[in-house]
Amino acid sequence: xxxxxxxxxxxxxxxxxxxxxxxxxxxxxxxxxxxxxxxxxxxxxxxxxxxxxxxxxxxxxxxxxxxxxxxxxxxxxxxxxxxxxxxxxxxxxxxxxxxxxxxxxxxxxxxxxxxxxxxxxxxxxxxxxxxxxxxxxxxxxxxxxxxxxxxxxxxxxxxxxxxxxxxxxxxxxxxxxxxxxxxxxxxxxxxxxxxxxxxxxxxxxxxxxxxxxxxxxxxxxxxxxxxxxxxxxxxxxxxxxxxxxxxxxxxxxxxxxxxxxxxxxxxxxxxxxxxxxxxxxxxxxxxxxxxxxxxxxxxxxxxxxxxxxxxxxxxxxxxxxxxxxxxxxxxxxxxxxxxxxxxxx
Amino acid sequence: xxxxxxxxxxxxxxxxxxxxxxxxxxxxxxxxxxxxxxxxxxxxxxxxxxxxxxxxxxxxxxxxxxxxxxxxxxxxxxxxxxxxxxxxxxxxxxxxxxxxxxxxxxxxxxxxxxxxxxxxxxxxxxxxxxxxxxxxxxxxxxxxxxxxxxxxxxxxxxxxxxxxxxxxxxxxxxxxxxxxxxxxxxxxxxxxxxxxxxxxxxxxxxxxxxxxxxxxxxxxxxxxxxxxxxxxxxxxxxxxxxxxxxxxxxxxxxxxxxxxxxxxxx
Numbered sequence: 275x276x277x278x279x280x281x282x283x284x285x286x287x288x289x290x291x292x293x294x295x296x297x298x299x300x301x302x303x304x305x306x307x308x309x310x311x312x313x314x315x316x317x318x319x320x321x322x323x324x325x326x327x328x329x330x331x332x333x334x335x336x337x338x339x340x341x342x343x344x345x346x347x348x349x350x351x352x353x354x355x356x357x358x359x360x361x362x363x364x365x366x367x368x369x370x371x372x373x374x375x376x377x378x379x380x381x382x383x384x385x386x387x388x389x390x391x392x393x394x395x396x397x398x399x400x401x402x403x404x405x406x407x408x409x410x411x412x413x414x415x416x417x418x419x420x421x422x423x424x425x426x427x428x429x430x431x432x433x434x435x436x437x438x439x440x441x442x443x444x445x446x447x448x449x450x451x452x453x454x455x456x457x458x459x460x461x462x463x464x465x466x467x468x469x470x471x472x473x474x475x476x477x478x479x480x481x482x483x484x485x486x487x488x489x490x491x492x493x494x495x496x497x498x499x500x501x502x503x504x505x506x507x508x509x510x511x512x513x514x515x516x517x518x519x520x521x522x523x524x525x526x527x528x529x530x531x532x533x534x535x536x537x538x539x540x541x542x543x544x545x546x547x548x549x550x551x552x553x554x555x556x557x558x559x560x561x562x563x564x565x566x567x568x569x570x571x572x573x574x575x576x577x578x579x580x581x582x583x584x585x586x587x588x589x590x591x592x593x594x595x596x597x598x599x600x601x602x603x604x605x606x607x608x609x610x611x612x613x614x615x616x617x618x619x
Numbered sequence: 620x621x622x623x624x625x626x627x628x629x630x631x632x633x634x635x636x637x638x639x640x641x642x643x644x645x646x647x648x649x650x651x652x653x654x655x656x657x658x659x660x661x662x663x664x665x666x667x668x669x670x671x672x673x674x675x676x677x678x679x680x681x682x683x684x685x686x687x688x689x690x691x692x693x694x695x696x697x698x699x700x701x702x703x704x705x706x707x708x709x710x711x712x713x714x715x716x717x718x719x720x721x722x723x724x725x726x727x728x729x730x731x732x733x734x735x736x737x738x739x740x741x742x743x744x745x746x747x748x749x750x751x752x753x754x755x756x757x758x759x760x761x762x763x764x765x766x767x768x769x770x771x772x773x774x775x776x777x778x779x780x781x782x783x784x785x786x787x788x789x790x791x792x793x794x795x796x797x798x799x800x801x802x803x804x805x806x807x808x809x810x811x812x813x814x815x816x817x818x819x820x821x822x823x824x825x826x827x828x829x830x831x832x833x834x835x836x837x838x839x840x841x842x843x844x845x846x847x848x849x850x851x852x853x854x855x856x857x858x859x860x861x862x863x864x865x866x867x868x869x870x871x872x873x874x875x876x877x878x879x880x881x882x883x884x885x
Contacts, residue, residue, distance in 0.1 A: 278708075278742060278745075278746075279663055279742070281708060281738060281741075282663055284663055298770075298771055299771050305773050314780070314833075315832040316829045317777055318783070319825050319828055320826075320829070321778075323788055325781075325785055325788065326791065327818045327822075329789065330814065330818060361781075363774065368781060368782060371752070371761070374749060377659065377746055379659050471819070472815055472819045592882045594881070596878050597670075599877075599880045599884060600675050600877045600880060604675070607678060608681040609685075615685075615686075
């Protein structure tokens with residue numbers, strides 16, 4: 275579910291950056307208040323663990339598609355929401371820089387969509403109240419799956435909401451929801467299932483590890499539903515206000531990123547790189563089932579056709595000539611630098 | 620398996636590239652970070668149907684890769700690898716919006732195609748600039764830049780740590796997966812049970828490692844903060860670079876250079 279810069283307008287990108295940075299600062303403050311030194315290396319190494327675990331893929335029986343760990347839920351369960359959010363943000367940060375996932379501007383949205391919901395909604399409101407130290411594995415599995423689904427659905431939904439706020443998507447709201455939510459239902463259940471599986475496995479194999487980790491968790495997250503709702507209300511008002519102001523003053527093009535289940539290199543089997551393509555195929559296979567409401571859409575387009583000024587061929591030709599010249603000049607510029615470098619050496 | 624090695628190598632390769640010593644590499648990481656962010660902002664701020672005014676912006680990635688001696692092929696390959704997602708989204712525009720907005724000698728070009736191509740150009744510009752940022756700035760450099768741009772220290776320490784142990788844990792994972800592959804005779808579908816216990820095992824190894832790291836850090840006087848020794852200085856060249864780059868971006872944003880050149884030519 276990585277957003278991409280190319281499909282984002284500066285207003286939406288900046289707003290979500292502000293939101294995500296705000297939460298990072300808040301979490302950093304919370305961690306500092308009651309920090310246990312031990313959690314510092316643990317957080318770092320667990321971040322790397324999420325990466326490493328994403329490299330392992332397994333094939334979902336019967337479907338031929340593959341899945342892997344997303345990370346948000348398991349981090350929240352192990353580290354608590356504040357530390358987990360920071361770790362999740364750091365994982366996404368490295369993904370942007372080294373795997374070109376999304377882009378620098380979209381990072382704010384990605385941290386929001388993949389970090390906030392598991393850490394500050396699903397974990398404190400669903401997982402924490404329902405699972406206790408003595409809970410049996412089945413209960414953990416069911417609760418983790420519900421939390422995973424909730425987190426992923428909210429993430430997917432906020433992707434759609436972000437689209438609407440930016441207002442320029444060609445994909446109609448209904449179609450987009452239909453495309454996003456069912457896919458993320460499966461992904462969320464998978465995420466919860468894997469999370470519970472790992473927790474249960476570690477609990478049965480080496481229970482003292484989880485205990486030692488939860489001791490260093492230190493701060494007991496005191497998040498009530500009321501606080502969360504109040505926080506979201508304030509955020510909604512601020513975001514909505516900021517966005518509508520931007521939207522009216524700056525009607526920029528914003529296109530829309532659908533989603534990306536994962537882009538990580540995986541390492542089962544031999545065709546890792548084709549994983550990405552495979553997912554695209556899976557998704558395109560869904561599409562014929564959805565109608566795009568072409569009829570009323572089409573008539574609206576017909577009307578707007580007149581509104582568009584038909585640009586004369588002359589302007590287009592000069593545009594193309596200019597494009598070729600710009601391309602040539604930039605190429606020359608690059609080659610010139612290279613030439614100068616070789617000469618100097 | 621081979622692909623994993625390759626991807627593993629790719630992260631390492633970006634890291635190796637970032638330790639070159641060129642003008643771009645020597646620039647203050649903060650300057651590069653800020654310039655890149657301004658660049659991305661400028662690029663995405665164009666309206667939906669913009670094509671011609673986006674083109675001059677290619678000068679920035681071209682400059683970074685040429686002056687930073689970054690192999691263009693490597694960057695292009697990375698772009699190609701992540702492109703399916705954006706392409707998949709962008710391809711809906713021609714399908715959903717068929718009203719023509721350009722007329723080129725009787726050939727009508729629909730708004731959908733224009734905005735689709737515009738998205739792809741934005742994609743190449745923004746992602747290549749992010750990749751070139753890390754290829755010309757070592758990761759610790761980016762961390763220092765973030766720290767000095769007042770990003771919370773806990774977060775900076777976190778990404779620093781993550782990066783350090785990324786390679787170690789990837790190596791560990793590689794060994795585990797190799798062992799599974801050998802025992803399953805390359806069978807791909809070994810089931811979710813093995814998958815979960817693999818990750819569980821990796822998790823236990825990770826926690827044990829973090830404990831060892833913590834003890835060794837304690838014995839070196841760690842008190843919850845990582846101190847970075849190297850300090851960056853913003854010199855004259857850095858300020859000149861930032862001012863020049865941002866001025867050029869603003870000019871390109873305001874004036875349609877492509878159109879002006881085209882009209883001059885005809």
